[in-house]
Amino acid sequence: xxxxxxxxxxxxxxxxxxxxxxxxxxxxxxxxxxxxxxxxxxxxxxxxxxxxxxxxxxxxxxxxxxxxxxxxxxxxxxxxxxxxxxxxxxxxxxxxxxxxxxxxxxxxxxxxxxxxxxxxxxxxxxxxxxxxxxxxxxxxxxxxxxxxxxxxxxxxxxxxxxxxxxxxxxxxxxxxxxxxxxxxxxxxxxxxxxxxxxxxxxxxxxxxxxxxxxxxxxxxxxxxxxxxxxxxxxxxxxxxxxxxxxxxxxxxxxxxxxxxxxxxxxxxxxxxxxxxxxxxxxxxxxxxxxxxxxxxxxxxxxxxxx
Numbered sequence: 001x002x003x004x005x006x007x008x009x010x011x012x013x014x015x016x017x018x019x020x021x022x023x024x025x026x027x028x029x030x031x032x033x034x035x036x037x038x039x040x041x042x043x044x045x046x047x048x049x050x051x052x053x054x055x056x057x058x059x060x061x062x063x064x065x066x067x068x069x070x071x072x073x074x075x076x077x078x079x080x081x082x083x084x085x086x087x088x089x090x091x092x093x094x095x096x097x098x099x100x101x102x103x104x105x106x107x108x109x110x111x112x113x114x115x116x117x118x119x120x121x122x123x124x125x126x127x128x129x130x131x132x133x134x135x136x137x138x139x140x141x142x143x144x145x146x147x148x149x150x151x152x153x154x155x156x157x158x159x160x161x162x163x164x165x166x167x168x169x170x171x172x173x174x175x176x177x178x179x180x181x182x183x184x185x186x187x188x189x190x191x192x193x194x195x196x197x198x199x200x201x202x203x204x205x206x207x208x209x210x211x212x213x214x215x216x217x218x219x220x221x222x223x224x225x226x227x228x229x230x231x232x233x234x235x236x237x238x239x240x241x242x243x244x245x246x247x248x249x250x251x252x253x254x255x256x257x258x259x260x261x262x263x264x265x266x267x268x269x270x271x272x273x274x275x276x277x278x279x280x281x282x283x284x285x286x287x288x289x290x291x292x293x294x295x296x297x298x299x300x301x302x303x304x305x306x
Contacts, residue, residue: 003028003086003192004028004029004083004084004085004086005026005027005028005029005085005086005087005088005089006027006028006029006030006031006080006083006085006087006088006089006105007021007027007029007030007031007088007089007090007091008030008031008032008088008089008090008091008092008093008097008109009030009031009032009047009049009091009092009093010032010033010038010043010046010047010069010092010093010094011038011043011044011045011046011047011092011093011094012045012046012047012092013045013091013092013173013176013177014091014092014112014176014177014180015047015052015091015092015177016174016177016178016180016181017091017177017178017180017181017184018047018049018052018091018092019052019056020181020184020185021089021091021181021184022052022053022056022057022061023056023057024185025058026184026188027057027061027089028060028061028062029061029062029063029064029083029085030049030053030061030062030063030064031064031066031080032047032049032063032064032065032066033065033066033069034065035048037066037067037068037069038069041069043069043094044237044238045237047092049063050063062083064079064080066079069095070095070098071095071097071098071101072098077100077101077104080101080104081104084106085104085105085106086105086106086107086192087105087106087107087108087109087110087188087191087192088105088108088109088110088146089109089110089111089184089188090109090110090111090112090146091112091180093111096148096150097109097146097148098148099147099148102146102147102148107191107192107194108145108146108191109145109146110143110144110145110146110156110191111143111144111146111153112141112142112143112144112176112180112183113127113141113142113144113151114127114128114131114139114140114141114142114161114176115127115131115139115140115208116131116134116136116138116139116140117140117206118140118142118158119140119142119144119151119155119201120151120152120201120202120203120204120205120206121203121204121205121206122206122207122208123150123151123152123205123206123207123208124150124151124207124208124209124210125208125209125210125211126208126210126211127139127208128169128172128173128176129169129211129233129234129238130208130211130233131163131172131233132163132167132168132169132172132229132232132233133215133229133230133233133234134229135225135226135229136163137162137163138160138161138162138163139160139161139162139163139172139176140158140159140160140161141158141159141160141161141176141179141180141183142155142156142157142158143155143156143157143158143180143183143184143187144156145198150207152201152205153201154198154199154200154201155198155199155200155201156183156187156191156196156198156199157183157186157187159179159182159183161175161176161179167232168232168233168235168254169232169233169234169235169238170235170236170237213242216230216234216239216240216241216242217241217242217243218230218231218241218242218243218252218305220243220269220270220282220283220284220285220305220306221269221270221284221285222284222285223284223285223286224257224258224260224284224285224286224287224288224289225257225286227241227255227284227289228255228256228257228289231252231253231254231255232254232255235253235254236253239251240252240253240294240295241253243270243305243306244305244306245296245297245299245303245305246299246300246303247296247297247299248296248297249296250291250294250295250296250297250299250305251294251295251296252291252293252294253293253294253295254291254292254293254294255289255290255291255292255293256289256290256292257287257289257290258281258287258288258289258290259287259288260286260287260288261273261281261283261287261288267283268283268304269283269284269285270282270283270304270305270306271283271302271303271304271305272299272300272301272302272303272304272305273288273301274301275298275299275300275301276298277298278292279291279292279293279294280298280299282305
């Protein structure tokens with residue numbers, strides 16, 4: 001079987017795995033999009049693959065910059081067909097691949113998806129963000145064969161990852177990218193040779209819904225732990241949790257659960273208990289949260305955020 005290996009990469013979600021696969025000579029073609037296409041399609045954390053290919057790849061690695069992110073026009077499809085590819089790896093691609101695209105690959109196309117429960121529970125959007133925001137302590141990361149459904153293909157391998165209370169979205173993504181590489185390293189040759197054993201997803205599927213801007217708004221009546229989890233779930237490179245002060249919007253990227261401050265004067269939830277150039281503490285439903293990294297004006301003591 002011809003060993004034409006194709007990687008689909010448009011963002012940095014699995015950059016470590018992408019770079020390792022490049023360095024090991026596993027990837028011969030990278031399908032990507034240009035910066036303008038990424039902007040038009042709202043791709044967060046866009047990755048310019050040319051820089052990584054120049055640094056970690058070789059002069060035989062091709063780049064195919066497609067016109068349509070959904071890969072639904074004939075020109076883009078034909079550019080992949082001409083490769084007569086063996087297998088594909090999805091390493092940062094926020095669009096479903098159609099059955100027409102998948103059928104081009106002789107050994108299949110493989111991607112990664114994780115959930116706190118294990119597939120098929122937890123298919124769908126933003127599972128790593130949801131997992132941190134909802135306070136889950138572990139994450140099962142799957143390498144699976146992509147089909148025309150949503151995260152519904154047969155499973156190649158699974159790695160269980162701990163979510164520590166100090167993890168944020170960036171550190172969790174680094175763990176996931178490392179795990180993706182280890183599964184590629186372990187299984188890719190078996191996939192090509194036909195020696196891998198696939199596992200069916202068993203049980204009723206449950207889907208995470210798409211997150212919206214409202215999901216990032218801090219409700220100060222919730223517990224300190226819940227707000228802390230939200231902040232670390234959408235820390236940089238994501239937009240951050242948001243709250244409103246009398247001088248405008250504040251974006252919060254980092255925080256620390258604070259003393260419950262029983263010695264402080266009684267205050268309604270959202271009250272700024274103290275503030276300084278280094279941060280500010282806010283009354284929550286169960287105590288207080290110290291905001292340590294934010295964008296916006298420092299709120300004044302006694303002000304109520306909402």
